[in-house]
Structures are given as structure tokens and as C-alpha cells.
Amino acid sequence: MNRRLYVANTSLADDQGKKRLLYEDLGVKEYWILNVQNMQVMAFVIENQGSRRTIESQVLPGLAISLLNDALRRTRQINQSQVGAWLLTQFQQ
Template sequence: MSRGSASIALAIGKIRGRASRSVYPGRAWVRVISPDLAIEIADSSLVDDLGTKRMIYEELGVSEYWVVDVQKAQVIAFKIIANRGSERLTESQVLSGLKVALLEEGLRRSRQTDNTEASNWFLEEVRGNPQ
């Protein structure tokens, strides 16, 4: 990773009881439990998040990996395929039925209205989707 690339990461999932092998020697997260979902919030780190970090999450066996491009209000979601890389998603399999387009619309609304209004809109949309 390049120095100075800042991002925020979030990992979601049940502990599966298996530790990954060392994929990033010398870093604090050399041995980790693979989460079901990892999300990177990218501003200046977008290229790194889509390249190097995506390969790390593939190696770790994360089920899904999302990158939120804060500049474009875009969510780039990937399904990790065991030993074969990743492919783009339009709908989450980890958060069953959650469409990437809905997340992107929520991001756009959060830029146009206050966070409470955008959050309420998002919650109503999610509640209206069949589980």
C-alpha cells in the first residue's frame, strides 16, 4: 500500500473459527479471522482499495468486499470466489437482497439532505424490500 493513502475499513461477520495464513507480514493484521463482509471507505485510497487490498481480501477468503468511492458516491461490490479471484455484484449475498444501487442512492441523498432524512429514507426502503 502506498504511504499516505487513508481509508476506513469495516468488517462484518460471524467468527468462523479459522485463522488465515500470513498475507501481510509486518502488519498488525497478519493473522485474522475472515469476516463475511469487508467494506473500505475510499477517498484518496481508491486505486489501492480496488487493487492491492482487494487481492488481500481475496487471499483472506472474505465472502464479499465493498469499496465506497466517496468522490463519486459509488459502491463497488465484489463477491470473492475461492481460489479464483472476485467478480462484481449488484446485490449482496451476505446482506441478503440488499441492492448496491440502493446504497448508492442513499449516498447521493445524504449529500442532498441532512443525514436524518437520508437515513429515514434508507430504512424505509430496506423495510419495504421482501426478506
């Protein structure tokens, strides 16, 4: 699998620590952590036997992580179907 998404509530340190090392060992190309307390998506690209944060998906080229963060924040203000509709309009631009 090329991408993983995990929702971190109490496991944030674990997701950024030992799970990150596991993904590196398994050759996962990219993974995202959803920090529910800060309403933030963090994306990591795994390469050269390590990983680094990225602002744009490498597995889904052209997908800016900031767009996901905007969508996540919108879920606090409007319902999910409206967020989905908004995302579709963003993808069409």
C-alpha cells in the first residue's frame, strides 16, 4: 500500500514515533496523520531510508495538504456533504 491515514487522538506521539519507523521499514511511500486536537493533517513522505514532512502529496500529485487542512476546519462549521461539495469544486479548479 502506498499511503496510510491515521486519526490521532491519544496516539499522536506513537504515530510520529515508532509507527513512523515501521512505515519506513515497510516501504510505505507516504502517510498522513490527522491530529484531531489541533484539526491538522500532517503528511510524511518516506524516502532514502527516512521520512520527512511534505506540503504536497507525492502519491496524489497536486494535492496540497493545506487543502485537506482547510476541509478539516470546515467540518467544524458545515456538514460533511457541504465539505465534500466544496472539495469537489477545489479539485475542479
